[in-house]
């Protein structure tokens with residue numbers, strides 16, 4: 342039985358270890374809050390399990406189109422923004438083509454590229470663990486079909502600057518699709534950071550992706566959206582698995598959009614905790630990069646595995662990355678003190 346060797350070699354996505362029920366799961370950038378009040382009831386109120394969901398997602402796409410001031414065809418939804426990223430890659434790239442993105446960045450990108458048969462071109466982050474937009478633009482050639490910009494960057498935290506992103510767009514040929522992955526945009530507090538919403542309609546080759554998984558706390562339902570030129574999105578839709586988003590997802594997303602003030606309050610609480618944690622870690626002497634998502638990066642280098650174990654011993658699950666560092670999601674208020682204590686012991690040891 343012959344398999345595609347590059348697929349057989351792909352290691353399945355690993356979710357990491359679980360803490361005890363009294364511990365803190367800070368390894369997947371999930372929201373520590375349950376879905377917004379009333380969302381669970383709304384999600385389960387009117388679902389006929391014997392029927393397929395609305396494959397065209399009319400209600401939610403109409404609602405998002407209104408919210409962002411675009412046409413219906415300029416927004417699509419998918420089973421998480423992960424699915425939309427893969428669909429966009431499949432729509433644009435095939436064997437022999439190249440997809441360019443920063444590294445380290447979202448750990449799902451390499452696998453999505455491999456599935457298309459195209460080749461990954463990974464452009465190193467700067468010393469400050471930010472996107473090197475000049476180097477990304479310079480990596481574009483005749484074979485390039487997609488460039489992905491992740492802002493804020495998972496797992497390191499910095500957002501791309503708005504003016505720098507526009508300068509970058511001016512350098513990328515209009516035939517090359519640029520995907521601005523804004524999975525964490527709701528948490529951005531830096532006014533200079535790029536905001537995809539402000540760029541809608543400005544470029545024929547720009548698509549932004551966002552998700553209900555992180556700020557909205559709906560990771561378990563799998564729902565995200567993309568906004569961009571209708572022709573690009575129609576192509577991405579054509580690569581989707583039919584009916585990949587359920588009526589539960591549509592209803593929960595719509596109900597969440599009805600509760601924007603509550604969402605804003607939760608996001609403000611998370612960014613307050615994030616900034617407090619980063620300040621405490623900086624004070625201990627850690628070189629923590631700008632943190633614009635719902636997570637912070639601890640550069641533990643060669644000691645990364647041991648550091649992850651130290652957090653796990655304190656009943657905190659974090660996400661280690663090779664010999665680079667650890668990503669810690671912003672979770673429960675009570676986790677902050679414990680994180681700071683473990684980090685203090687690590688820097689002393």
Ligand SMILES: *Cc1c(COP(=O)(O)O)cnc(C)c1O
Nearest residue numbers: 421422423447495524552554565
């Ligand atoms: C979490 C995440 C996503 C998508 O998550 P979904 O749950 O599939 O919507 C996309 N990009 C980045 C960078 C992420 O961290």
